[in-house]
Amino acid sequence: MENKTKENRKHIGFFGRCNVGKSTLVNALTGQQISIVSPIGGTTTDIVKKSMELYGTGAVVIIDTAGLDDVSELGKQRVKSSIHALSLVDVAVLVVGENTFSDFEKDFLSQAKALAVPVIVVYNKQDLQQASPDFILSMTKAVGKNFLVVENHSKEQMLALSEAIGRVIRDNEIEKRTPLQDVVKSGDVVLLVVPIDSSAPEGRLILPQVQTIRDCLDKACVCMVVRESELDYVLNQKKIKPDLVVTDSQVFAMVSKIVPKDIPLTSFSVLLSRMKGAFDQYLKGTPYLDKLKDGDKVLMLESCTHQPTCEDIGRVKLPMLIRKYTGKDIKCQAVAGLDAIGVPLEEFAMIIQCGGCVATAKQIHSRLQPALKSNIPVSNYGLAIAYMNGIFERVTSMFK
Helix, strand or coil: CCCCCHHHCEEEEEEECCCCCHHHHHHHHHCCCCCCCCCCCCCCCCCEEEEEEECCCEEEEEEECCCCCCCCHHHHHHHHHHHHHHCCCCEEEEEECCCCCCHHHHHHHHHHHHCCCCEEEEECCCCCCCCCHHHHHHHHHHHHHHEEECCCCCHHHHHHHHHHHHHHHHHHCCCCCCCCCCCCCCCCEEEEECCCCCCCCCCCCCHHHHHHHHHHHHCCCEEEEECHHHHHHHHHHCCCCCCEEEECHHHHHHHHHHCCCCCCEEEHHHHHHHHCCCHHHHHHHHHHHHHCCCCCEEEEECCCCCCCCCCCHHHHHHHHHHHHHHCCCCEEEEECCCCCCCCCHHHCCEEEECCCCCCCHHHHHHHHHHHHHCCCCEEEHHHHHHHHCCCHHHHHHHHC
8 A cells, every 4th residue: 555644745846937827737737726826926925735646656745836036025035935845846847938948947947956856847828929949949958858838738738747747756766765674574573662751642653653563564574562661571571582673762772771782773763864865974974973062053953843842852852962972062953844944054063854754855865965065964863862872883783
């Protein structure tokens, strides 16, 4: 059965000038009135999102954005929001018309290239003003087969656009991984340690825990789930020896003391860091914790939006652990929900990313790319906690 959680959906963004027909195109593609349309430029004033099934691709999130050429004071904020949306998408659809491809569009292509986001250029409103042969030639040179002309919004033409989006996604897809890929085999016993504290959602498990359980079942493993308070009982009194223990990173210190050294141990956050494709960068960056100095700032990147509690991992527990481990006055700042960071990255000595359970691999990659280009060390919640508890090699050895 296909997993259709948000983090598995491909994100497709529609961009372009005001009144070029982005919203009309989105409504035609989805077959629904997703965005308000009118002949007045600037009708779309904020990001509009729609989850749906797209032919040839599957589960996607369609994103309609404000015009790139809105020069009003409020429009500047809308444009900034639209450009930020570019970092969240797997494919950008740049809508053009009237044989116009000026600095707005050229700057957009440059920004997309810097973020490694593939672009499809769609010439819209062909029925109102046809694309000239010279314009078609220049677009073909710029984006090759990723240029389409839409004469009307017929079912056939929307199908062609869907197929083009699907092809571009397949051509640029980051390797799909599962939590336990290359770690377990059929018949292995996997013991999951799941703390239940004030930060745990009532009545349910969090996504990484659910994904790991499902992966155990898919790989024909025997999956057991316990709280940390029952771990010693299961291992020592019930005499169960698992082939792998996966714990919440917050209880690494306790769990690592209970689980015998000959049993592989890791965490949900570490497993996620492998799934999202930044694992090698995390391995290199995590030891920088030893080089932090008084007054250094550490940026905590959270992918979800939640109300912090006194037991919040990214805003409370991890900052306290960093200050205790380093013995330094370290300033920690958190940015949540894939928001624009909003401050110069150069202010930060280090960046620590959460597991990213609700983010796509592309979104994590785009978010970390500016830091990596600036040679700012990056780590992951689970790996940072493991390092400061002296078990970094233990929780990563099985992946090397």
